[in-house]
């Protein structure tokens with residue numbers, strides 16, 4: 001049986017500035033499934049579903065794409081190679097998973113063109129400071145719309161339809177009839193992203209979310225199926241203190257870290273197959289903990305209440321909280 005969640009690790013080569021600063025390599029691939037990292041307390045080993053070494057080419061990453069109803073995202077510290085892996089380099093000499101999957105989708109469609117009628121559409125969003133932004137709408141265009149008294153209110157919200165399929169309400173969906181057209185839409189979306197210079201010059205400070213819907217109609221029996229491929233380039237997970245971030249940059253870093261820790265909670269719940277998956281993250285946690293304290297005050301001792309209060313304070317300030325046994 002296929003695993004629901006698979007985690008791959010890609011090690012990027014040392015870059016020029018790291019080499020000139022005399023940095024040493026602290027991560028090594030042990031075998032196809034494990035890496036070791038030198039830490040101050042000695043080496044630590046980590047296991048993955050597959051490990052790609054520094055020599056792994058962009059083509060190798062193609063093997064990650066193996067279906068339609070999937071979500072692929074890159075997670076890692078700023079500068080670790082998320083955008084390179086997902087998008088590719090600037091001049092697209094080494095295209096990443098996103099442009100490669102655009103080609104892949106249309107290749108599969110061509111192969112099955114005699115049996116199915118296909119329709120491809122996409123939405124492209126960024127999550128910046130806890131706000132979803134439609135990347136098909138330029139920021140200038142949006143600012144203009146907001147000054148109009150009866151202008152469209154472009155609030156993008158994540159909803160789930162009756163069939164349980166997640167969709168972005170309020171986001172524009174555009175159709176594409178070729179991989180080139182889809183890539184042109186993607187370039188347009190990338191041009192509308194927020195970027196701020198921190199440790200990595202071209203660092204992305206927002207999460208990029210590309211949703212590609214493929215509708216296929218069986219030409220013989222007429223049945224219609226929809227598949228969705230979600231491709232996500234997450235913002236860097238570095239700690240705010242390390243990057244020298246100030247003011248709005250600090251706000252960015254805080255909301256990035258908060259959303260990444262909420263994502264971690266979702267992944268843990270999914271992989272442990274827990275009955276409750278905290279998709280609605282921190283807000284839900286906070287309400288639940290409050291409900292417990294109200295109840296608890298009558299039954300438990302003051303030490304436990306103090307422990308719960310500490311948890312609530314941490315949640316309110318957006319810090320990650322480990323499960324407490326109270």
Ligand SMILES: Nc1ncnc2c1ncn2[C@@H]1O[C@H](COP(=O)(O)OP(=O)(O)OP(=O)(O)O)[C@@H](O)[C@H]1O
Pocket residue numbers: 011012013015054076077078079080081082083084085089200202203204205234235236237
């Ligand atoms: N496997 C690789 N081979 C060669 N160069 C790489 C590789 N991975 C990353 N790089 C280079 O390292 C630099 C940083 O990579 P990238 O911008 O992808 O990081 P990132 O994780 O997306 O950072 P941020 O979170 O700040 O956006 C880039 O110049 C990129 O071209």
